[in-house]
Amino acid sequence: MATRKRSETGAELEVLEASNREFRKANSAVGVRVKSGPTLSMMGRRIFNVLLYHAQKQGNTGNSAPSPWDACPNPEDYFWIPSGDLAHDSSWGSKDHKMLIAGLQQLQTTLVESDDPTGRFTSVQLIGAVHVLKGSGRRPTLIGWEFPRSTRDILSNPDFYTKLSIYHLTSLKTVAGTALYEIAKRYLTNVGGKTARQHWHWWHDTLTGKPVGSVKFPEFRYFKRDTLNPAIEEVNRTDIRVELLETKKGRSVTDLQFLVSFSQQVALELPPAPVVDSELLDRVKALGFTERQSIDLLSQHEDAYLRSTLELVEARMADLSKPALASPAAFMRTALKDNYLSAKQRVKTEPPVPKPKKTASSIKSAAEIAEDKERSARLDAAMASFNSMTAEEQNELLAQFHALFPMAKRYRRDGTPFRSTFGQWYSRRDVADAQTSLV
CATH class of the missing domain: 1.10.10 (Arc Repressor Mutant, subunit A)
Structure with missing residues (x-):
C-alpha cells in the first residue's frame, strides 16, 4: 500500500511539474481566425505554441546558434532548438521528423487575423523563415525559426498576455477544444468570467481553424453537436470549466459566449495524445x-x-x-x-419506416432461397479449402487478398466480415482459375 501511495504521489508531482511549463501568449494571438492558407490544425497549433514557449524561455535569438552557411548567413537572428525537443514537447508521436518539417511549412503559409483593435496581429504569418541543420554523430538536428518582424516583440515578450500550460494544451485532442481552452483562459480572470459575445459564425471559424469563407456554415444544431459540445466536454477535463451561454432571436441562436471558472478538482491527466498516429x-x-x-x-x-x-x-x-x-x-x-x-x-x-406487411410478391421465392443457400455453401467451401492449406500457402494467398483489400487486414480470421469478403473473393478466384484451365 505504501508503495502505491508513493507511486501515486510521484505521478502527481510529475503532472504538477509538467503543468508548470507555462508561456505567455499575447491576447491578440488568442482566438485568431485563419485569413488564408491551410486549416490551422492540431499539429499547427501545438507546434506554434511550443515555438512560443521555447522562444520566451530563451529570451533572445541566437542561443545555441550554429555557424553561418550559405542559405543562413545570419543564424544569430533565429531561435534554435533540437528537432527532438520540438517533437517531444508537441507530443509528435512519430519518429519521422520530416513530417515535423512539413508542419512548420504549413505555419509559414498560414495568415491569421484577430479582433485586436490595434490591428497589430492582422494578416500576418504565424512564423517566418525556417532553417534546418541536419545533425551528425552526437550533434542533433537543429531547427531555427523567426517570427514576423512586425509581431516579434508581441509574441516573444507581450505586454498583454494569457498564461498557458504546454502540458494542458498537449493533453487536448481536438482543434476546437484547444482553441476554446486558449480563449477561455484569456477571460478567466475577467470581471464576471465571461468571454466576449460573438456571432456563432465567428465561433465556427475560430474553433474549426478553417479559413474564413472557405466552407459553407452548417446548421447550428450540427455545429453544436459536432464541434461545440465535444470541445466543452474536453476543456472541462482540464484545470478550468466552461459553460455555454446562447443568445436567441426568436427560436434561432445568434450569439454565443462562455462562462469560465476554475475547476474545483482537476483529475489526473492522461499522457498527452500523439499528434501523429x-x-x-x-x-x-x-x-x-x-x-x-x-x-x-x-x-x-x-x-x-x-x-x-x-x-x-x-x-x-x-x-x-x-x-x-x-x-x-x-x-x-x-x-x-x-x-x-x-x-x-x-x-x-431518422425514425424507422414501418415495415410493410408481407405479401406474396415480398416473400422470397424458392429460387431466391436456393440462391442464398448456394452462396452460403460457396463461402463454406472457400473457407474449408483455405483452412486445409499449409501456413505458407495461406500467407501467400492472404498477401494477394490484402493487396486488393488493405482494410481487410483488420478483420479477424474467425469473424463474419473476413468470411464474407475473403470467401467471395476466393470463390470467384477459383472460378476464374477453372475457366482459364479449360481454355
Whole structure:
C-alpha cells in the first residue's frame, strides 16, 4: 500500500511539474481566425505554441546558434532548438521528423487575423523563415525559426498576455477544444468570467481553424453537436470549466459566449495524445495517398472525424456487392469534403419506416432461397479449402487478398466480415482459375 501511495504521489508531482511549463501568449494571438492558407490544425497549433514557449524561455535569438552557411548567413537572428525537443514537447508521436518539417511549412503559409483593435496581429504569418541543420554523430538536428518582424516583440515578450500550460494544451485532442481552452483562459480572470459575445459564425471559424469563407456554415444544431459540445466536454477535463451561454432571436441562436471558472478538482491527466498516429497514417496511405498527402489529411481534419470517415470508405471498399472504387483516395477526399459521414448519421437517426406487411410478391421465392443457400455453401467451401492449406500457402494467398483489400487486414480470421469478403473473393478466384484451365 505504501508503495502505491508513493507511486501515486510521484505521478502527481510529475503532472504538477509538467503543468508548470507555462508561456505567455499575447491576447491578440488568442482566438485568431485563419485569413488564408491551410486549416490551422492540431499539429499547427501545438507546434506554434511550443515555438512560443521555447522562444520566451530563451529570451533572445541566437542561443545555441550554429555557424553561418550559405542559405543562413545570419543564424544569430533565429531561435534554435533540437528537432527532438520540438517533437517531444508537441507530443509528435512519430519518429519521422520530416513530417515535423512539413508542419512548420504549413505555419509559414498560414495568415491569421484577430479582433485586436490595434490591428497589430492582422494578416500576418504565424512564423517566418525556417532553417534546418541536419545533425551528425552526437550533434542533433537543429531547427531555427523567426517570427514576423512586425509581431516579434508581441509574441516573444507581450505586454498583454494569457498564461498557458504546454502540458494542458498537449493533453487536448481536438482543434476546437484547444482553441476554446486558449480563449477561455484569456477571460478567466475577467470581471464576471465571461468571454466576449460573438456571432456563432465567428465561433465556427475560430474553433474549426478553417479559413474564413472557405466552407459553407452548417446548421447550428450540427455545429453544436459536432464541434461545440465535444470541445466543452474536453476543456472541462482540464484545470478550468466552461459553460455555454446562447443568445436567441426568436427560436434561432445568434450569439454565443462562455462562462469560465476554475475547476474545483482537476483529475489526473492522461499522457498527452500523439499528434501523429502512425497506425492511422498507414491506413490512410493504404487508400493510395502518398505519405505527404496522408500527413496533410491527418493535420487538416479532426481525429474522430477522419477515423469515422476512413471506416466508412473502408467498408465501401469491402462491399463486393457494389462496383469497385476506381480511386479510393479520390473517394476519401470527396467523403471528407462533402461530409458523407453526416449524411449516414442522419439516415440512422431518422425514425424507422414501418415495415410493410408481407405479401406474396415480398416473400422470397424458392429460387431466391436456393440462391442464398448456394452462396452460403460457396463461402463454406472457400473457407474449408483455405483452412486445409499449409501456413505458407495461406500467407501467400492472404498477401494477394490484402493487396486488393488493405482494410481487410483488420478483420479477424474467425469473424463474419473476413468470411464474407475473403470467401467471395476466393470463390470467384477459383472460378476464374477453372475457366482459364479449360481454355
